[in-house]
Amino acid sequence: MNNSPIRSALFVATLAAVSGASLASTTVTIGTVNNGDMIRMQELSGAFEQAHPDIKLEWVVLEENVLRQRLTTDIATNGGQFDVMTIGMYEAPIWGKKGWLKPVENLPADYDLEDIFPSVRKGLSSEGSLYGLPFYSESSMTYYRTDLFEAAGLSMPNQPSWDQIRDFAKALHKPAEGQYGLCLRGKAGWGENMAIVSTMANAFGARWFDEQWKPEFNGSAWKDTIEFYVDALNKYGPPGVSSNGFNETLALFGSGKCAIWVDSTVAGSFVTDTSQSNVTDKVGFALAPQQVTTKGAGWLWSWGLAIPASSDAGDAATEFVTWATSKEYSQLVAEKFGIAAMPPGSRASTYANADYMAAAPFAAKTLESMDRADPDDSTLKPSPYTGIQFAAIPEFQSIATQVGKLVSGALAGSMTVDEALSSSQSITEREMKRARYYQ
């Protein structure tokens, strides 16, 4: 062929250009969950790429449980598939301690690490080292329908007790009109029903483990908790409550079918958003209910961005993580999506912003809830673990998943509360002994 030398030259030139381009840029692969704040981050990441033309971002967005399994497999086998991982307060200290994550160090001065809530920093740290920067954080609080309370002549205190919640629910429960007194998570899962059940147990004076790591499901505090939970939801909850998770309950509350709902502070932005809720102007906010104690009544969770030790793009990943959790990023969100969309629960400066406080009616209670949450002191009696709605030990996920199924079973009526607690006790004892916490 006549033009083969020209073709070869073109081919070589193209190859050189392509390889040159690939050498010049670093690809950062980010594993994250699909929720509003994370999707906004993905949408705004173009601004980061523009400012950092040498860094290319690739996104792997997965459902929370799938992502957790995917990231755990990758990090435990040193797979190196991800440069930035979205992990929670449960994983960060455990993985950090194992040396699977790079500690966060040498942040630029304008990052202002002190601006991040101390409880959040503590939750993402292990033995004094920070292993992730918080993207957004949450506690739990009480949502209630102000119109229904007003019509019934009821008044919600700043921090109600669970007994009061039950009395209010009783007064407002009108199933014939499609209105249910109390909505709580019932779906089995350590991050689903066990989040609310654990905080309820804290308020009732229970704890997951005593100082010797022995479970306490056979104690009266746990019995009171589960009996209350099952009784209140069966009497004043919506039908099929044992299969309702966060989203199902959000949908029920948003469509005006729940009088009271206790759940994540993140829901504040959903129930006041007209595209997701029909009750935007009829929602009141109170702290998560107490009972015999206020300790651990509201949970604490944070989604943080961490860099696995196996990442070969550590510097570029650090650059991105710093940007995505900075004040500058929050400002960008405010400009593009409105000030109420700023990532909540992580930075004190967000709550010092008068415009934000005015635009987000749930912000004041979120701040108060975050201030009260202390993962190191969440139970009435002393406990050996860190975490409010979880215990930050590797065995917890498996134990709480099984206990969650039993509690959900008791709620659905497939077993008694005593049977559920007795099985929970034996399962947890077996797992803890197997892990050699005690003999």
Place this chain on the structure above:
Amino acid sequence: MLTLKQGRQLQTVLLGTLAWLVALTIFFPIFWMILTSFKTEIDAFATPPQLFFTPTLENYLHIDARSDYFHFAWNSVVVSFGSTLLGMLLAVPAAYSMAFFETKRTKSTLLWMLSTKMLPPVGVLVPIYLIFKDFGLLDTKFGLVLIYTLINLPIMVWMVYTYFKEIPKDILEAARLDGATALQEIYRVLLPISKGGLASTVLLSLILSWNEAFWSLNLTASSAAPLTALVASYSSPEGLFWAKLSAVSTLACAPILIFGWLSQKQLVRGLSFGAVK
């Protein structure tokens, strides 16, 4: 009193109605998914569920803005067709030897092959992940082609073996007498005769590969992720997502649904091959 003719007519009507009922029951989830994809998130979560609503394209527009659908679709096409091609290249000779040169171990070999399908995939996740990592196959289309081929091979061998068993050995002997080699036997005699059966094997393998989610979610990240990974990215732990998930699921199902529709004749012929002599 019904006459014989009337009785037969009634039987035909009843059977027809039953067939329609079964078909509609099977199709209902797909119908509901397509319907939900045109709802707003509030309508999608409404109780009682709404059959009549104002349709919207906002979910499809959201997906178009957020995800590169064609990147994921192309990966699905490559890994499904690639694994089916590779699987058939291995399954046809394997089934040929088992069907026409049977030994005393053939039956147990076939059963052993099928037994690999009985292990839950998660049981071998870590070893497979480590092998993929060591060979640089993580997040590659070639890696997925390999794993899908291995997953579907037992079924493909079984199916092709069943079709080959229906073919009289005399035909092959006649070809041999005419001087045909083993390859020619397969290519010129066996394949044309069992075209319908092979087509249904190919289709089944394509559908299974297209819909496989466990390995595609665990072995890919961004560059080789197929449509199943795209669907998984729209399930949310916090926030309403049913309408968007329905829209992305409709988009993920559409190509294989259309492909199955166009080739249903081969599929039905293949599945009933050998059933009626």
